[in-house]
Structure formats: structure tokens, C-alpha cells
Amino acid sequence: MRRKARLDERVAACREDGRLLVLNVDDRHFQRAVETKEYLDFEKLFGNKNPVVLEIGAGKGQFCCTLAKNFPEINILAIEKSSNVIVDAAEKAISLDLKNCLLVRCDAEYLERYIPEGSVSRIYLNFSCPFPKKSYASHRLTHRRFLEVYKKLLAPGGEIHQKTDNREFFEFSLCEFSQSGYILKNVSLDLHASDFEGNIVTEYEQRFTDMGLPIYRLEAVPG
Numbered sequence: 300m301r302r303k304a305r306l307d308e309r310v311a312a313c314r315e316d317g318r319l320l321v322l323n324v325d326d327r328h329f330q331r332a333v334e335t336k337e338y339l340d341f342e343k344l345f346g347n348k349n350p351v352v353l354e355i356g357a358g359k360g361q362f363c364c365t366l367a368k369n370f371p372e373i374n375i376l377a378i379e380k381s382s383n384v385i386v387d388a389a390e391k392a393i394s395l396d397l398k399n400c401l402l403v404r405c406d407a408e409y410l411e412r413y414i415p416e417g418s419v420s421r422i423y424l425n426f427s428c429p430f431p432k433k434s435y436a437s438h439r440l441t442h443r444r445f446l447e448v449y450k451k452l453l454a455p456g457g458e459i460h461q462k463t464d465n466r467e468f469f470e471f472s473l474c475e476f477s478q479s480g481y482i483l484k485n486v487s488l489d490l491h492a493s494d495f496e497g498n499i500v501t502e503y504e505q506r507f508t509d510m511g512l513p514i515y516r517l518e519a520v521p522g
């Protein structure tokens with residue numbers, strides 16, 4: 300994707316507003332990613348003690364902004380590694396004046412550095428990059444090394460909800476969740492033909508659904 304015009308200026312305006320945080324700018328190779336802890340203070344950031352849910356790979360923010368609008372009683376922390384796309388998400392949250400939606404430009408490699416253990420009630424993985432090459436498997440957000448991190452971040456009773464259009468990635472995810480001791484529930488091989496209610500459609504989901512592709516979905520609970 301081409302770098303957006305006036306990107307730095309737009310990012311600066313969103314940071315000034317307070318709805319966009321930019322973290323880890325000085326550690327591009329993750330060498331110091333989790334060595335130190337710099338936990339975010341959710342109560343201070345959101346101004347309340349409401350439950351926090353985490354979206355990883357939030358893209359342009361259609362999902363997190365809709366979730367925040369529909370559920371003002373929960374706080375949404377949406378993480379995305381690309382400034383080029385998260386700027387759209389942050390501008391969306393600002394234009395809708397969503398006080399319960401905070402965008403964080405950060406790579407998932409840093410989760411343990413910034414997010415306190417047992418602090419999030421749900422993790423959403425929407426259309427995460429499938430990284431089809433075998434040699435990139437460890438970058439997939441459902442690789443077992445990430446699933447172990449998510450276990451630490453989730454509060455008791457917490458869950459992971461995943462959606463994807465990619466069958467191979469979904470199969471890989473099912474195996475990784477099982478291998479890591481998660482209990483799977485509400486697994487669907489065609490979400491839009493199922494009786495699941497309350498689905499919030501993401502940008503990628505809309506694109507794949509328009510192409511007539513099925514959407515795979517699962518919920519996973521640490522065992």
C-alpha cells in the first residue's frame with residue numbers, strides 16, 4: 300500500500316487528540332520487545348474501570364469503531380502495526396467521538412510489554428494475515444507462541460474470537476488452539492449462512508463476502 304499523503308501530520312493530529320498511541324518506535328527488530336514492562340494504565344486511559352477488549356490487527360477500524368459504538372459499557376483497545384492504516388481507524392474514532400476506543404500503533408510482538416496480565420476480557424483476531432509461506436508460520440497471530448501470550452493477557456473467563464476467509468489458515472489455527480490446550484466452541488465454516496447473531500462486519504470481511512467466499516469463525520477459551 301502506498302504511503303498516505305500527509306501521513307505524519309495526520310498521525311500527529313490523532314496523537315494530539317489522545318485516541319492514537321504510537322508505541323515501540325525505537326525497536327524495529329523486537330530485540331527488546333518484552334524485556335521490560337511498560338504497562339498501559341487502562342483506568343487512566345479510558346477514565347473508567349469498564350472491561351477492556353483487545354483487537355489485534357485492526358486495519359482501518361470498522362470493527363473496533365462499530366463495537367465501541369454498539370457497546371459503550373466496554374473499552375476497546377485496537378492494535379495495528381501499520382501507521383498507514385491505523386490513521387484511518389483513529390480518525391474514524393475521533394469523528395464518531397468514541398471515548399471507549401483507543402487505537403495503538405504497535406506490533407503484536409509487544410503485547411506482553413504493554414498489556415498487563417489478566418487484564419483483557421476478550422481478544423479479537425479479524426482476518427489476520429495468513430502468511431501462507433511455511434517459513435513465516437511463526438508470524439501468524441494464531442501461532443502457538445502468540446496463543447501462550449494471549450493466555451497470560453486474558454482475564455479469567457476470557458475468550459478469543461477469530462474470523463478469516465482463508466481455509467488453510469483456519470485449519471492451522473484450529474490445530475494450534477487445540478495443541479495449546481484451548482477449548483473450541485461455536486466453530487463455523489460459513490458464518491454468514493449460520494444462525495450467529497450480532498456479527499460486526501470488518502472491511503476485509505465485506506470484501507470477501509462480496510466475492511461470495513465463506514467466512515470461517517471460531518471461539519477459543521484457555522483450557
Ligand SMILES: C[S@@+](CC[C@H](N)C(=O)[O-])C[C@H]1O[C@@H](n2cnc3c(N)ncnc32)[C@H](O)[C@@H]1O
Nearest residue numbers: 356357358379380381406407425426501502503
Ligand atoms: C488482512 S488485514 C485485516 C484488517 C481488519 N482486521 C479487517 O478485518 O478488515 C490484517 C491487518 O493486521 C495487521 N497486522 C499483521 N500482523 C500484525 C502484527 N504482528 N501486529 C499488529 N498488526 C498486525 C496488518 O498491518 C493489517 O492491517
